[in-house]
Amino acid sequence: MGKTIRVAGLAMALVLGLAGVVYAAPSEIRIGVALEPPVLDPTAGAAEAIDIVVYQNVFEGLTQIDQNGAVQPDLAESWTISADGLTYTFKLQADVTFHDGTSFDADDVKYSFDRIKAPDSLNAHKEFFADIESVTVVDPLTVEIKLAKPSGQFLFDIGRGDAVIVAPESSANNATDPIGTGPFSFVRWDKGSRVVLERYEPYWGKKAALSKATYVFISDTAAMTNALLAGDIDGTNNFSAEALDVFKADPRFKILVGTTEGETLLSTNNKKPPFDNLKVRQAMAHAIDRKALIDGVTYGYGVPIGSHFAPHHPYYVDLTNTYPYDPELSKALLAEAGYPDGFSATLKLPPVAYARIGGQIIASQFAAIGIKLELINVEWAQWLEDVYANHDFDLTIVSHVEPFDIGNYANPNYYFGYDNPDFQALIETLNGTTDEVKRKVLAIEAQTILAQDAVNGYLFELPQIGVWNAKIEGQWQNAPIEGVVLKDVHWVD
Structure with missing residues (x-):
């Protein structure tokens, strides 16, 4: 015998076990963000608001930037660099699929970089990739990128949102219906209100703890404050400092102050x-x-x-x-x-x-x-x-x-x-x-x-001042790159 209760605005299941009553931690989160993205394709716009929603959530690159600002493997599991610093050979992750079920391979990598460098490219930062001389498919899981000259920033630059890997089958619609390889797939975008993501069950890497994430657009500080206090949202990554006092002594919340690149x-x-x-x-x-x-x-x-x-x-x-x-x-x-x-x-x-x-x-x-x-x-x-x-x-x-x-x-x-x-x-x-x-x-x-x-x-x-439900862990305190990365975010009892 059981029932459904509400805690912090989220449904939680009541389960009877041998040890007594156990409350399962929530598996959904609602995050308040100040700005609505103009599009949802990070390779086709300069606005930070795009990456806040989709970077490392919906879309991934060959590399990724971690919360310390360091370069880590992502869709490329490893790479080698030639002695002259001009040729990068990437070994790709196996058994990766896009959210529409199509497979990921070296052809998608070549397509993505060719698309960035195309004359009609909408990429906001083509200059980051101007020195790419060629992209060659060696085999389905190996791709070679040659540069015109050495670059101390290359591995970092391909970890930006501007360089995420997209598929030729779906790239034309990514502005409004983004399809990537990340741990979350796009569900819907209610213009002026929210973007909803859900956990992608066939994800190639570590499965996210969250089953659903909703980004709620709230530009007004007073409205953001009220939404947090009412439990309508579970946190925000970047809150206005002038309204912090109401949360400092409230045990329901925690404040994370970090740095940004702003x-x-x-x-x-x-x-x-x-x-x-x-x-x-x-x-x-x-x-x-x-x-x-x-x-x-x-x-x-x-x-x-x-x-x-x-x-x-x-x-x-x-x-x-x-x-x-x-x-x-x-x-x-x-x-x-x-x-x-x-x-x-x-x-x-x-x-x-x-x-x-x-x-x-x-x-x-x-x-x-x-x-x-x-x-x-x-x-x-x-x-x-x-x-x-x-x-x-x-x-x-x-x-x-x-x-x-x-x-x-x-x-x-x-x-x-x-x-x-x-x-x-x-x-x-x-x-x-x-x-x-x-x-x-x-x-x-x-x-x-x-x-x-x-x-x-x-x-x-610009500082990053996050206000979160005290039971949420795994969010980034600092912002070395644009994004609210969800893959390690989880609720604790």
């Missing part, structure tokens, strides 16, 4: 006057009070940065004093640049708290030196179109969450509009260097150039 920037259109003037950019840099910004936006959880690099990375150098807070010097630099009375500009803000709140603080700080900012709130899709794609902006605030993405500054067509041939040559050398000591020296030089050129306003490293 360099939060006052992104600047370097091709557009007056921002093409170095003195103007230096004036803005001196006008930013990072401490006030970090206290106001992250309640002290953010880490100040002086260039585009994560503070936890071994290559990091502290450049926060390159342009220390000095409003009077800002005014002098503006006068030297021909703007003694300042100027007016727009600041486009996507729908995340750090941008909207940060925009108000930056506007106040800039007003003190004569720069008058018009704050324009935009939805994420509009930001991607106006700012990222069409470069129609003066200033914006956004966190760049991709790991080791300093190379974006070597692309003059990237939305920053930064065109420095010396920096481009430096990044080319860095990318082709495999010696770790030399790579660190080059990376520090690259950070220093960006800081001195004040390409953007370098504000702080």
Whole structure:
């Protein structure tokens, strides 16, 4: 004799055994996330929100990035590298299937990389894979990739969401009906509401403990707080710091504070006057009070940065004093640049708290030196179109969450509009260097150039603050790459 009860909003079975009454741990989870992805294909969009849902859950790559930021095998069980560093031979996992039942083999790997490099590719970061010279199928479980030049980042880059393996039978529909090889298969996407995943029972690797995962889109902090307290969701990976107090003394919850790869920037259109003037950019840099910004936006959880690099990375150098807070010097630099009375500009803000709140603080700080900012709130899709794609902006605030993405500054067509041939040559050398000591020296030089050129306003490293049901284990505390990885998440009694 038994019955069904509700605990933390999830159904749990009541089972009678020899030892008495045993409650089975829940096998479903509902996760609140701030942004809805524009598509569900990580190889066809730049938005972090895509990987939050599907990376290592629905889709997998030859390699994967673990929670410490290290490269691990995934669909490739092993690999060898030629002495000249140009040829990688991957041995693939056997008995892998896509979620539609089709088999995975070396042909799918070749198709996936050929698709990334195709002229009509929608991949947001084709530059990561530009040095792939050829992909050759050796046999069904062996594939050879040849590079035009050595790359110290290659194994990491093919572990990104941009390089997950897709099948020719289903790739055309992955934007709305994603089919991968991961531990969870896609069930449905209720636009504006949620994405539902279910455990893929024929999965080739370790079976996930969760039978079902639902990503619920909640952009408002108050609504996220209420959903957590009511048990409508079981956790969120990235919560706003200003509302944490309600959970700190509540034993039903635990708070996980970790690091991210999110360099939060006052992104600047370097091709557009007056921002093409170095003195103007230096004036803005001196006008930013990072401490006030970090206290106001992250309640002290953010880490100040002086260039585009994560503070936890071994290559990091502290450049926060390159342009220390000095409003009077800002005014002098503006006068030297021909703007003694300042100027007016727009600041486009996507729908995340750090941008909207940060925009108000930056506007106040800039007003003190004569720069008058018009704050324009935009939805994420509009930001991607106006700012990222069409470069129609003066200033914006956004966190760049991709790991080791300093190379974006070597692309003059990237939305920053930064065109420095010396920096481009430096990044080319860095990318082709495999010696770790030399790579660190080059990376520090690259950070220093960006800081001195004040390409953007370098504000702080975005923290990851998770709020979870206290009975959930296995979630990542840190975010070395975009994603809420589910494979080790489980409930405990």
